[in-house]
Amino acid sequence: MEKIEHINYIKAPIEVIYKALTTQTGLGAVWTEKLIVKPELGFINEFDFGDNYATKMEVVELSQNKRVLWKCIATDPEWVGTGISFDLTEKDGVTTVVLKHFDWRELTEFYRWCNYNWAMFLLSLKSYCEDGQGTPYQKRKF
């Protein structure tokens, strides 16, 4: 199995990052403006990136201000069955975010593109939490 792992350091309280990762407003500002999201265990979050399908993520774990885990249940076949986690820790006013996207079956071109784009996600998350301005899919330059 292949995995993607990133880390980023955000100068904002852990509550701010947790909220950004679990709410319609937060993920709408960071990832895509077209989404249906609830901070609720078992809820199926839906994200639209202008493809002909929704990316559906089941909320499998929610530990307040600590950890979020999604399982991908529908989207591009390479993502289905994979998991995505966000682990948060705070120290001296800086919140560390570890992002893991695991259980990829293969290291493909799409894996490489997603690896690049998870970094763009973390960059957008940092901008949103530090300056109030994310770069969702609709505002990105490709």
Place this chain on the structure above:
Amino acid sequence: MEKIEHINYIKAPIEVIYKALTTQTGLGAVWTEKLIVKPELGFINEFDFGDNYATKMEVVELSQNKRVLWKCIATDPEWVGTGISFDLTEKDGVTTVVLKHFDWRELTEFYRWCNYNWAMFLLSLKSYCEDGQGTPYQKRKF
């Protein structure tokens, strides 16, 4: 062994990207303004990121407009002995860059940080090659 792999798509001719990856001017605009670089097989490129040491990369392979391979010979111990390659292909005015950083001994916090930062490198490379404006280390916000 662990590896980092990214891909990015740049709307510029392959010669422009190859030049950016092999010259003092290009890498100075994309990666760090403090550097000693020559597009010459066997040359030891040096990059300074404000640490107390230089990051030294031996130019191990140079295939004009196609491939660049560096071997890291001095810097943070986790990087020493690792290799970094850039593979370029062009189609319909878009150049695809595959970046690989391989032979990591372990998946550490520093690996995760470098994974994130290789994506920032590719974002900077894209901006520089498409719009003439990169974001070297000295101009980045951390």
